[in-house]
Amino acid sequence: MFHALATSTRRDILRRTIEREQSVSTLASEYEMSFAAVQKHVAVLEAANLIVKRAEGRERLVRANPEMIARARALLARYEELWRSRIARLDDLLAEKPASITDTTDVPRTEEGD
Amino acid sequence: MFHALATSTRRDILRRTIEREQSVSTLASEYEMSFAAVQKHVAVLEAANLIVKRAEGRERLVRANPEMIARARALLARYEELWRSRIARLDDLLAEKPASITDTTDVPRTEEGD
């Protein structure tokens, strides 16, 4: 899926099909490359479920699939969450350690016995 | 940048280096492939600014760069925003048109004059 997003042409196709549903040839007319090249890019996006196609007469209308974009974003959000939990863990360590520096008995009963 | 994220090995390296900073050889020991292969993956991630390296003795310690992960997520969030604004535009059209169907005079004074 990230692979499908890795090309600027494909991201551009995605952007256009978010804005409005359009046929493959309409899309192809927007780029310098051949129709077949664009058609293959569309196929890659379709395989990644980032777009869906709908038949209308001889045309194939392409529209973005917001569900999959959301999934990609959620995955990256999870990485950020991992990072935040790492920071949290470091904070925990920094919050705990000082006690064992000032007090080698390291018995955490101080709070419990209070 | 999406290209750097397009391989599961690199996403895994990113995940590991989010959790804690570690040397290239430590990372390499986690995978079946050769050290050189992992080192190249690290280089790709570094070129995309998704990780940063720090020299410590003979080792190169690798850690994730949360700023870049956030940027990728933000970009995808923008696509979602585009989608939402498209929906909003359609809603606007649907909210305006019905008047000319039920009432050809399409004078919206009904509320104003009430």
Place this chain on the structure above:
DNA sequence: ATAACGTACAACCAAATGGTTGCACAACGA
């Protein structure tokens, strides 16, 4: 000093990728 370790880089290779042209075929319009 010398061996072992960690890293970087070059050369090489097979497979995937992004592009091309050409062809087949269904749907539309004259």
Place this chain on the structure above:
DNA sequence: TCGTTGTGCAACCATTTGGTTGTACGTTAT
């Protein structure tokens, strides 16, 4: 009917990619 349009697919080609091994070089340990 017949030409045109829209699509999909196969074959082909150049480049990139993901992997390998080998080499070089600085750092650490014995």
